[in-house]
Amino acid sequence: MNPPAPFLVPHESWEECTVGGFRIPRGTMLMVNVWGIQNDPEFWVDPEKFMPERFEGPGGTKNGFKWMPFGSGRRGCPGKNLAIRMESVSEELVYMTEGTAATMSKAAPLMAKCRPRAAAAGLLSPF
Ligand code: HEM
Numbered sequence: 001m002n003p004p005a006p007f008l009v010p011h012e013s014w015e016e017c018t019v020g021g022f023r024i025p026r027g028t029m030l031m032v033n034v035w036g037i038q039n040d041p042e043f044w045v046d047p048e049k050f051m052p053e054r055f056e057g058p059g060g061t062k063n064g065f066k067w068m069p070f071g072s073g074r075r076g077c078p079g080k081n082l083a084i085r086m087e088s089v090s091e092e093l094v095y096m097t098e099g100t101a102a103t104m105s106k107a108a109p110l111m112a113k114c115r116p117r118a119a120a121a122g123l124l125s126p127f
Pocket of ligand 1: 003004008009034069070071072074075076077078079080082083
């Protein structure tokens, strides 16, 4: 899978906690390797394959994970509602080869257009 960056924005623990058996002291800066999580074959069936159906239920994952590409909770992605309205400008498969940068930039720029979803379109103001 192709997260927009290999690491999530840094988080900080505001109280001591335990994650995966590790004691995390209060005030620790936490870096989450989201690329590693999304490409770990222990959790995902063929993580490098484009399989949107894997997010529709537990079928595509080995542990029942569902659709969570934008994180969750109070630090979840505020751009989610903009991002899910993007669609490709053509029927061609998107060229997914990565470029080199701090974020997971694409080797070839992605052309996309923003369109309101059918349900939302009926709610748009005519003014
Ligand atoms: C497909 C596109 C996108 C994906 C998959 C994505 C994914 C994510 C993820 C996983 C996080 C971290 C959540 C966490 O740490 O729990 C995040 C944070 C963030 N995203 Fe996105 N994002 C996308 C598009 C966008 C867009 C279009 C914007 C702005 C217009 C945006 C703005 C942000 C910001 C500002 C944060 C930091 C939020 C915070 O730390 O409080 N993202 N995104």
